[in-house]
Amino acid sequence: MSLDGKVAVVTGAALGIGKAMTEILLQNGAKVALLDVNETAGKSLCEALMKQYGQEKTLFLSCDIQSEEQTKAALKKTSEVFGGIDILCNNAGILNENTWEKTVSINLMGVIRSTYLALEHMNKLNGGRGGVIVNTASMAGLGPLPSCPVYTATKHGVVGFTRAMAAASSASGYGIRVNAVCPSFVQTELFANILDKLGQFSHLADATKGMVEKFGTLSVSQVAECLLELVTDETKNGEALVVTPQMKKYMTFVNTIQ
Ligand SMILES: NC(=O)C1=CN([C@@H]2O[C@H](COP(=O)(O)OP(=O)(O)OC[C@H]3O[C@@H](n4cnc5c(N)ncnc54)[C@H](O)[C@@H]3O)[C@@H](O)[C@H]2O)C=CC1
């Protein structure tokens, strides 16, 4: 799939992985709506990207994906300004075992909310153009991170939601592919601050550091390259693409109930 003329929405676009996703989408010809709760960082990035790619290519919308109203309004504005939505990157997320309800609210409920609201614009059965949704899960969506059980649960939920939505879309004729990218550790603000976010599991910080040493850390650009692959390869639907500094592979899921 060529990105020329396509319209993408990136949640959590202001920093980290979302910023890199935004940049690679713009580099490949897409228009991008940047959604983020951090207005200062979002507006600053959008202004810089407008200078680099043109005013007509980017739009920043202040949006907390925990809010149905804000998310609905941001997607509506994106469609009004750019003429539709072809790509949704559900990237916004936090890690904080101290505020685990908020972690669930953003990481899982926010992904579900953004997906369902975007379907109203993307679904071919609703007059949409179809397209692709990529959810930023994590390797913690495929196996446990003992120091952050709730974060792990949210990412497992994102992987399961991705696979089920992909199957539902295919069976229903929505014309929308749904995939997940599952990075190991990535050099971002979220990663830099994890030691303060482990709550009752802070005593497991050293074990987590050991896993960081084992898996290594990715750059945000490496994750953005995976996004581009999942967006442009139209054969990919229901996939979980795992990426570490050492390898990149599509997960094989075994249906144990057989
Ligand atoms: N950094 C890492 O090691 C890894 C991160 N991930 C996932 O990647 C995604 C992005 O994380 P990073 O770039 O590392 O974090 P980050 O903290 O650098 O950036 C996250 C962005 O999301 C925004 N955001 C947070 N809550 C929001 C909300 N309710 N509504 C809208 N925007 C919101 C923040 O303002 C920020 O701009 C997250 O889903 C995270 O779980 C996955 C694997 C590894």
Ligand SMILES: CCCCCC(=O)CC\C=C/C=C/C=C/[C@@H](O)[C@@H](O)CCCC(=O)O
């Ligand atoms: C605690 C920091 C989280 C930062 C945000 C992330 O999502 C990073 C996730 C990175 C790696 C997750 C690895 C999970 C590994 C488990 O699935 C399991 O394979 C580990 C087995 C034990 C080991 O290999 O050390």
